[in-house]
Amino acid sequence: MLSRLSPLAQRTISPRLLSNAQRTLVNISYPSPKIAVLELDRPPVNSLSLEMSAKIVESIKEIESNPEVQAMVLKSSNPKIFSAGLDITEMNRPTVARLEDFWRNIQTLFLTLYSTRLSTIASIDGHSPAGGCLLAMSCDYRIMSATPSYKIGLNETKLGIAAPYWLKDLFVTTIGYREAEVGLALGKLYSPKEALEIKLVDELVDSPVIDVALKRADEWASIPEKGRVASKVMLRGAMIQDLEEKREMDVGWFRDFIMEEGVQKGIEGYLKNLSKK
Numbered sequence: 001m002l003s004r005l006s007p008l009a010q011r012t013i014s015p016r017l018l019s020n021a022q023r024t025l026v027n028i029s030y031p032s033p034k035i036a037v038l039e040l041d042r043p044p045v046n047s048l049s050l051e052m053s054a055k056i057v058e059s060i061k062e063i064e065s066n067p068e069v070q071a072m073v074l075k076s077s078n079p080k081i082f083s084a085g086l087d088i089t090e091m092n093r094p095t096v097a098r099l100e101d102f103w104r105n106i107q108t109l110f111l112t113l114y115s116t117r118l119s120t121i122a123s124i125d126g127h128s129p130a131g132g133c134l135l136a137m138s139c140d141y142r143i144m145s146a147t148p149s150y151k152i153g154l155n156e157t158k159l160g161i162a163a164p165y166w167l168k169d170l171f172v173t174t175i176g177y178r179e180a181e182v183g184l185a186l187g188k189l190y191s192p193k194e195a196l197e198i199k200l201v202d203e204l205v206d207s208p209v210i211d212v213a214l215k216r217a218d219e220w221a222s223i224p225e226k227g228r229v230a231s232k233v234m235l236r237g238a239m240i241q242d243l244e245e246k247r248e249m250d251v252g253w254f255r256d257f258i259m260e261e262g263v264q265k266g267i268e269g270y271l272k273n274l275s276k277k
């Protein structure tokens, strides 16, 4: 943690040189009393390790605890990557205990972000595959950079794994059954233009995404909270309750699936290719 370094070291070490163990992993700022910005800051690609997921959850709770705050923008400190999704190294030859804990933290991250009373705006200024897409879909509104090379979607099958059932449900809810069926099977990553066409994102912008995200946050923050939250609960409550009831079953499915030798070989190969690239 940054706070464990001496004040002199904190002033003199460039943030770029800090290791992840020394970083806060996320940064919180308040551009106005009603709006918080939660910035993902886990180089190189904002992948979701157990500690990163726990930190995001802790930060959302911290922001929620201030009753004045109505909206939260989720962004990345990396100018080209929103989040590369789950930290694949967590699934590569793990211990069973760590793997199970990792998955419980991922479930909690989804449940916390999807159900927060805050209006949540995803400011997607870069790639957003798999778990990155999960973060974006868990928000209330998604704005993506129009940069054609960026990609968003659920590419799990390309790693030889499957999205968990609740992520599949979220995908279906967001883009519809048929598109989700094809997207999931092919592990399809969409360009920003394609993502807008299928409503995986709500808006594309050429200008800095954060500027528009802050404007939208202002609009969402101006809606009276009680009715807005009641509508959110009506729309999202069933999916949240379903996972709450099946959490341990889902941990078991995940563990058994990931620990299979064939799946492990696939993950190993995928990681090797990523590093070679």
Ligand SMILES: CCCCCCCC/C=C\C=C\CC(=O)SCCNC(=O)CCNC(=O)[C@H](O)C(C)(C)COP(=O)(O)OP(=O)(O)OC[C@H]1O[C@@H](n2cnc3c(N)ncnc32)[C@H](O)[C@@H]1OP(=O)(O)O
Residues within 6 Å of the ligand: 044, 045, 047, 081, 083, 084, 085, 086, 087, 088, 089, 127, 129, 130, 131, 132, 155, 156, 159, 161, 162, 163, 164, 165, 253, 254, 257, 271, 274, 275, 276, 277
């Ligand atoms: C019966 C039913 C059972 C159900 C079971 C349920 C099972 C569900 C299981 C899992 C669900 C998983 C969802 C996921 O999120 S899996 C993660 C998928 N993510 C990806 O595939 C993204 C991979 N990364 C990339 O494509 C690129 O890195 C990109 C984000 C486009 C950025 O590209 P670039 O800027 O060129 O950066 P590099 O590729 O060079 O990466 C830099 C270093 O970071 C490492 N890296 C990248 N992504 C990850 C990651 N997700 N996890 C860990 N590490 C990652 C990469 O290897 C480079 O490392 P190094 O510098 O050491 O080579």
